[in-house]
Amino acid sequence: MTFGDRTTYLICSLTSPTLEAMRADLSAAVSRGATAVECRLDYLRDIPAADSIGRLLGNLPVPVIATFRPAREGGHYTGDEKRRLDVLRQAARLPRVMVDLEMDVPLECWPSPDKVILSHHNFQQRPADLDQILRRLAATPAAVHKIAFAAAGPEDALAALDLLRAASKPTLALAMGEAGILSRVLAKKFGAFGTFCAMSKGRETAPGQLTVNDMLHLYNWDSIDAHTAVYGVIGCPIAHSMSPAVHNAALAEAGLNAVYLPLRIEKGPEPFNRFMDELLRRPWLDVRGLSVTIPHKENALAYVQPPHCDDLARKIGAINTITLSREGTPMTLRGDNTDYAAAIDALCDGMQIRREDLAGRSAAVLGAGGVARAIVAGLTRYRAKVTVFNRTQARAESLAREFECEAAPLDEVAGVEDEIIINCTSLGMHPRQDDSPLLALSPATRVVFDTIYNPLETRLLRQARRAGCLTVSGLEMFVNQAAAQFELWTRQPAPRDVMRQTILQRLG
Ligand code: NAP
Secondary structure, eight states, X not given: OOSSSOOOEEEEEEOOSSHHHHHHHHHHHHHHTOSEEEEEGGGSSSOOOGGGHHHHHSSOSSOEEEEOOBGGGTSSBOSOHHHHHHHHHHHHTSTTEEEEEETTSOOTTOSOGGGEEEEEEESSSOOTTHHHHHHHHHTSOOSEEEEEEEOSSHHHHHHHHHHHHHOSSOEEEEEESGGGHHHHHTTTTTTOSEEEEESSTTOOSSTTOOBHHIIIIISOGGGOOTTOEEEEEEESSOTTOSHHHHHHHHHHHTTOOEEXXXXXXXXXXXXXXXXXXXXXXXXXGOEXXXXXXXXXXXXXXXXXXXXXXXXXXXXXXXXXXEEEEOSSSSOEEEEEOOHHHHHHHHHHHHHTOOGGGGTTOEEEEEOOSHHHHHHHHHHHHTTOEEEEEESSHHHHHHHHHHTTOEEEEGGGOTTOOOSEEXXXXXXXXXXXXXXXXXXXXXXXXXXXXXXXXXXXXXXXXHHHXXXXXXXXXXXXXXXXXXXXXXXXXXXXXXXXXHHHHHHHHHHO
């Protein structure tokens, strides 16, 4: 038996310390939108008497999984095994209650295997013998199988989806950790029995668990089905990224059946290449587009290969957008850099000029990292006169040489007389809002553009506003680059206002 219908359950794990608190949390989880709950009995301060379990789990508005996890399987219970199993046997007698048992519990003498979720956990890594574990689970009379393992990278989350596709019975297959989020959200696309989520941040029962709220409102859980297209952002770290919120809001606004996920991939070309290889082996995932952020923009260009990237992206040496096409085998990839056009357009819109009108204007670019590189490429393409100022002078010189402009150390920037100043350093970014790369502005400076968007008005922009300069914030650049990605992938106009609003909401 399962719970009776064939939906993928959004299961909220409850970690309350008392029976009363768990009953209250249960109602709260249902009102937040969970369609099933998992009562983690091993989190209770006092072990419930077998006959008190009916008071907790009887007459509930949603199906319930009773889990009483022993310490040997990553739970909190360290007491007597017989007592633990007695409580679970009692729970299994109740209608709409299933129990989660570990693989080492013999099912032969279990009274109702049709109410059992038989589970296997590995908190260290993806087991090498996943297929065998699935076969062993399949050979038991348990109604549902569960396999959960730690993910080193999102390719491990893809392996969890492989299990769902291979499963002959209702299955839960979850990759734990930040890199495993894909397996939690796409569980519904691949018909899993369910996915686990937390009541709130800090109450997760496994690493990488999302909250019920994020599942429903950030990842639009209710609209995910077998036909949902997949997008994502590759980076490390990635938890702070606003791109999932911005793109999911935009996809929903446009009425597209699609979801956008964070994909944490460790630094270096090997992890990046490994994930991309695994992704391309699975066209059934229906991945249509990827944003790429620090530290993988150069790795992405190398993977997609320059002939399949736009001209300026090749010169910049980095891409932030990959578009995948399933027309033809193997899938084809295209790389774009939407950063430089996003920045140039934010600047030109702020100044109310065309890109071509940048010709001959003088611009001081502060910084020589990835963003500075894209902006210097854009400015010099439109023939602005650029000087690159950087803390590490050698980097400024190397960038200036490549794009045929001037270079200077950052400590010589005070009082520069350029018409336009663009900050591409991280000075002034949250949480160090009191920093500024420039203490005094020359009267010759008319426009100051800070690429930082958190905070929206940096100390530099405040100085510029007080000095009567035109100011441009990093928000417009952020919206422009995300909108350009959306348009490349979907060939539809991006809902820019929704994107901007989402960022403003996230920034509070
Ligand atoms: P990056 O490649 O790491 O470059 C960082 C730059 O900041 C380098 O030039 C570095 O100088 C300089 N820097 C860092 N700490 C400094 C300090 N304490 N004093 C002086 N200079 C310092 O980073 P990035 O990707 O180019 O990002 C740079 C900025 O762009 C970030 O602040 C971010 O907020 C902003 N950004 C905006 C958007 C948007 O859409 N609006 C998108 C991405 C990034 P050295 O070479 O000497 O290390």
